[in-house]
Amino acid sequence: MTFLNDAQPLPNAPLPRHTACPGLLRIVQARDGGICRVKLPGGRLSAAQALAISAAAERHASGVLEITNRANLQIRGVRGGEEQALIDALLAAELGPRNSAADDVRNLMLSPAAGVDPQQRLDVRPLAEQLLSLLENNERLHQLSAKFALQLDGGEGMAMLEHHHDLWISALDAQRFAFGLASSPSEALAAVNADQVPTLVNACLELFLQRANPEHTRMRHLLKQMPTSDFLTALQARLPFPLQQEADVLEWRRPAAEPWAHLGIGEQRQAGLRHLGAAPVLGRISASQLAGVAQLAADALYFTPWQSLLLRDVAAAQAPDLMAKLNALGLLTDSAAPLARIVACSGSSDCSKGLSASKADALLLADLLANRGPIDQVHLSACTRSCAAAHVAPHTLLAVAEGRYDLYTRDSNAAGFGRLLARNLTILEAADTLTAQPQTMEAP
Ligand code: SF4
DSSP states (O other): OOOOOOOEEOTTSOOOSSOOOOOSSOOEEETTEEEEEEOOGGGEEEHHHHHHHHHHHHHHSOSEEEEOTTSOEEEEEEOTTOHHHHHHHHHHTTOSOSSGGGGGGOOEEOOTTTTTOTTOSSOOHHHHHHHHHHHHHOGGGGGSOTTOOEEEEOOOSSOOOSSOEEEEEEESSSSEEEEEEEEOSSBOSEEEEGGGHHHHHHHHHHHHHHHOOTTOOSHHHHHHHSOHHHHHHHHHHHOSSOOBOOHHHHTOBOOOOOTTTTSEEEEOSSTTEEEEEEBOGGGEEEHHHHHHHHHHOSSEEEEOTTSOEEEEEEEGGGHHHHHHHHHHTTOBOOTTSGGGGEEEOOOTTTOTTOSSOHHHHHHHHHHHHTTSOOOOOEEEESSTTOTTOSSOOSEEEEEEETTEEEEEEOOTTSOTTOEEEEEEEOHHHHHHHHHHSOOOOOOO
């Protein structure tokens, strides 16, 4: 399984450094028009910026936007000849990188509830700001591929722990951070003090760039040729402080995240305040929906790696009313609804690599699953590239022909999408087979 994007650069767009992935300054072509990806610091978008993106998507594109599984936002259907006007509108809304060469490397994932989550060990937002500045200001790091990604974890209950990151850093307590490579926060390689994290990250990334071959775009590629223990030894040689590898660090295990915390009303650590989670159908939000949410937000919207959004700092008494308004905009807030448990890539309607119209198939599947009881997350992928999910979902339907799918179930003993359960199913057959499976109710 690979995680690539099908899109090709437009002839008049800036040349990519290492990738054909979309960026704010590099609009790439798909079947439904150009794609422009806006990277958001910690998934945060101010209400004013959301209104600006909404207006720009209406004016220069199809008015369809997509929340990515890295908590960014991309504008689809950019019209030919309007690319620069769109870019100018986004830059005017201060959505661009501080350094134009750094757009691709702004890949730092936080919990969308960072700073307000009751379970967090500390508020990682100030440290995140330091790390983003490092990524933008150290020109050597601009050689990293657009796919190279970091995760900064404050121990929040609302946490994406399924995505593998090239480097993750997770709070052991308020003073120390554990870290690991090419995995998700779980077992640590070592730990450092909180004030040492920026130095650690810089040294780790520079070491990767020094040792990686041009074809090594991700940490896992390098670690296939360089044992992790050798990488750690070389890393230690670059650091002015010792890596901590005492038993309490090596025995530490990241506590489990709270499944489905990104939808519905949740308590904040601040007394009397709530966060509200809602998801657009299959990750796509219209410009008018985005503007509607922006008008409900007190200050900002926070996008999540579950292709949903969060409003924060809502007074508890106002939360039910605001939830109803999010529902009225067409957003899903009930995590038990089948449509909230399905993710699907663009599919053959918008992507030339697609073997089936996975979005339309997903809507049909959700209809068929209604009233059949709770179901684990289902991922429909119209080819093996798995653009819609950077993790292995509990169930995966992989298209093999128009309207036909192979069904896999997540299994730690099986590579790729998991264990093959059934071949060449129609969507109707898939619904029947899925509901006959035992549901684990694990995290998506
Ligand atoms: S068909 Fe889907 S998974 Fe395949 S490249 Fe296109 S969007 Fe990605």
